Amino acid sequence: MTIIQLLVNALTLGSIYALAAVGLVLVFKASDLINFGQGSLVMAGAYVGLVFLLSGMPLWAVLIVGPVAGGVMGYLLDLLIFRRLSKASAWVFVVASLGVGGLLHELANAIFQSNLHPFPPLLSTEPQQWLGIYFTAQNLWVPAATLGVVACLFLFFEYSKVGKAMQAVAQNRTGAQIVGINLRGILALTWAMSAGISTLAGLLVAPQVGISPEMELLGVKGFVAAALGGLNSLSGALIGGLLVAFIEGLTNTYVTTAFKDVIVFGILLAAMWIKPTGLFGSAMTKRV
């Protein structure tokens, strides 16, 4: 299999990892916290979309309403849980986010059991061929949608008042308070956006793998993508996502499938040994 084919194959999954990573980065940038339940957010979001689908909503509408509903879920999580932990130590947040992840996992199990629900793709999965490379319309639509989302995010941060306010909160909370930015509102919005994007990621990957509580693992790969790209870099998340998917594909082809996770997480480990801030992230130096 040629490198180009591998790259093309990696496009879809890479976009998913990238979106999951973006969800992580958003929260990290705004509040300096890593949401260890990120994988579960992706999974829960997918179930939210599933509910809409099963109620008869057309697919294209699900892809729009789903992320919005996912955003509401994120907002609720912040309102009920994370906001109340803002004064607690960082470890408490780690455990809380893990706890939320577990809670979502068990909720999914309880409501939907651990069956695999199929999810229809938006575009055709007929393999096409062009210059010897195989791809499907799905292969192209998912990365395109991802790029679109990231582009919107970029525009949002650069040109909107709220976007700038979010950047301000990420760079200096005290300063943000002083100019009258409502910290709670911004943090709630951050969580909503993170959850919404995670939901989209879940819905975009659902056609390929089906919806089940085990989807978390995909979101978890988002960690690797974010870590590779740099926890506070959105563009890093994109590239990280693609890289992870690409390496997974490589491993699948040339090594056995079972150990592909080992390789992927091995990369994460190596990244933490060698360059923890990732390829594009910035180190946070502290002057005495």
Next chain:
Amino acid sequence: MLEIKDLYVGYGKIVAVQGLTISVPSGSIVALLGPNGAGKTTSVRAIFGLLASSSGSIEFRGTRINGLSTDRVIKKGMGLVPQGRELFPGLSVLDNLLLGAYTVSDKQQILGALDRVFHYFPRLSERRKQAAGSLSGGEQQMLALGRALMASPTMLVLDEPSIGLGPMVIQAVFEIIARIAREQNVSILMAEQNARQALRIAHYAYVIEVGRQVAQGTPEKLMEDDAIRSAYLGTEAAPVST
């Protein structure tokens, strides 16, 4: 304009401020003096709703502002130039300034404020696209001042504006503060360690130490009292033959 009566701020068992009573009449410059750790910053933060537990009354233009959230206090017309500047280092000078007007919705007002800020701080205009983190100490202080002015406040509170600045810059900054107070009719409350500089532009001053008010008066009166002068104001006495 600003009336503080009997302010009490405690952190758990530690009493940071006790019985503070300050008045800032409209159009005046009032200094709050005292060494580091005396409670000046604590008092300032209490005014702006940045602290949880305070009691006593804080009134701005007759309305009680205790316990109001920071953005409400700002909307009432107060601006804060905090200790340590607290700028947004990754954003440009212009962005920092525009964020200062976050609570303002009238675009014309914002543009007017921006013009005024650039008028007082032409250097900021030159560097408007530069990232705030790359400015020098003095420029950052100016940016912090400018940012506070963007919401067209009727009262400005400054917390230790001289920290981290060289003597020449400090003088320039204080001169600008005095000018702004005069020309824009902005009342000023200034918490400062550098008593000397603060008293040159202040109309009235309060001195606190270890959370308690220990003296107050016009600059002349405070300077005349030898005991007060040497104990609280002489910390930067120039040893040069005067």
Next chain:
Amino acid sequence: MSSRWGNKAWPWSVALVLLVGLILLPLGLPQFRLYMVTLALVYTIVAVGLNIVMGYAGQISIAHAAFMGVGAYTTALLMSLLHWHVLPSLLAAVVLVTLIGFLVGIPALRVRGHYLALATFAFQMIAETVIANWTGLTHGPNGVKVPTAVLGPWTLKELPLYYFVLLFAVATFLFSWNLLRSRLGRALIAVRDHEVAAQVMGVNLTWYKMLAFGISAAYAALAGGLFAITVSFLDPLAFTFWESIKHLIMVILGGLGTVVGPVIGAVLISSAPELLRGFREHSLLAYYAVLIVLLIFIPGGLLSGIRRLAGILAPAWIGKSGSAVNPTPANRVKRLLQGYARPASNETLLEVSNIAIHFGGIAALEGASFSVAPGQIKGLIGPNGAGKTTLFNVLTRVYQPSAGKLLFSGDDLLGVAPHNIVTLGISRTFQNVEMFSTMTVLENVLVGMHHTLHAGLLASGLSLPSQRREEREAMRRAREILEFLDLDGVAGAMASELPLGIQRAVALARALAANPVLLLLDEPASGLSHAEAGRLMANVRAIRDAGITVLLIEHDMRFVMGLCESITVLDRGEVICTGTPAEVSSNPRVVEAYLGKEEVSHAGD
């Protein structure tokens, strides 16, 4: 963060009662419950170990299920494939996993918190995938049957197994209890609270972080091996990521940073399935829900919640904020500090030559040169941003200069590791005090003494008589120093809760405890009242009279001029003048740079 159980000694009677209870407990318990209790004990070992790396060293680990798993499988396979006896199998498991723990902990040396969490997370995923898929060795999901262990005349099942596990649980608990009350424990907390300050006090960060990781991995491995012989059938599901989370929950729920907390957490969490049995198939759901609720309402962990309920409050500090100057008799001070200072030669003590350092293109220091003679009180002044604190940081090796030489009593400082500077005789205070915020005043001072104490891992863990003697002596010296600075009244108070003036005095005490020849003071008078500054001046003179050389940075001109015999002036990274106070204050360059235009002292308009 919840503080440890005060400074009161754990009432031995209570401990004894608990121990007897634990010994008598299993008699009469049905086998199933005995099994659960045994497992709970196993988990306490993991939790206590995890607490060492998380609560004390402040490093997070999501890999402990993996460590436990590797320990379990190693033990099981050694016993079933190679027919080893249970004890060497356990030992081998511990050694192997400890080594792995060191490796996995390497990122901890360079970065904190999140990145380390990710690294351990990665290892966890790798380990569980390998365990589940290396079917040749581990039989994957089919699991491994663990042969019943035999120890002498006892078959380790049911009651004998319980006592075997109990033995290890109590031993490991006591070891960590002793460890954490020793100088090693203080060093770990110092690393967690403030790495740079810890380093300056002589704590080798690398060594301590690795130590914490290694110990906690060892504990997890031991627990894994014991788990294996208890459950007698291993399958990969017992060591997944979710199990790691359980371990985290045990520690945090029970009370991070306390020794007893994790035990409570371990017992609770391992009995959770039983406790939540009422919820049947939704028991896990209830489990997570309860967890989140507990975290929201008692973030300090159950132990702190219990303490709050019992009304045990943190000791209020009783101290004066410094009224009249209270000089300690001169000869007593001399005696106090004389034992500490090393004799200095008559040559130059510190020689700084042409030091240069750049930050992002800007020269913070350029060609900085000056010297300090033994027995001097030397001042370093200059406008803000002149590079004074940067120079101190270069002296204590926090920063590496790009050029220049540093000689201390003739020795080149530039090759010395930061944590060894204090052993050469240089100690310092910081501009921002930098107390170890979760330790008491006395403990802060004891950390200052770190490099003069020598008890090692075994001596501390086993609380050997030599270690106990050393600790008693250290406490005595620490109290003496606190007395000298009038701080004996606040010895038991949390350092960070005290007013600034007192904290500065504690910082000075801490720096003195390090037995320095040269004392670096960074803005010691900043924020002090007039009276406090006067006392500080007297103290600094007393310190100098006892033979310690002092180099200080200050802005308070009266303080500097009144105290220092020689002053060096820095401006924008360069030395612009060195001389006596009179010379410096009349030097026009200095006047211009530092004091600004000559000010006519008239009142404001």
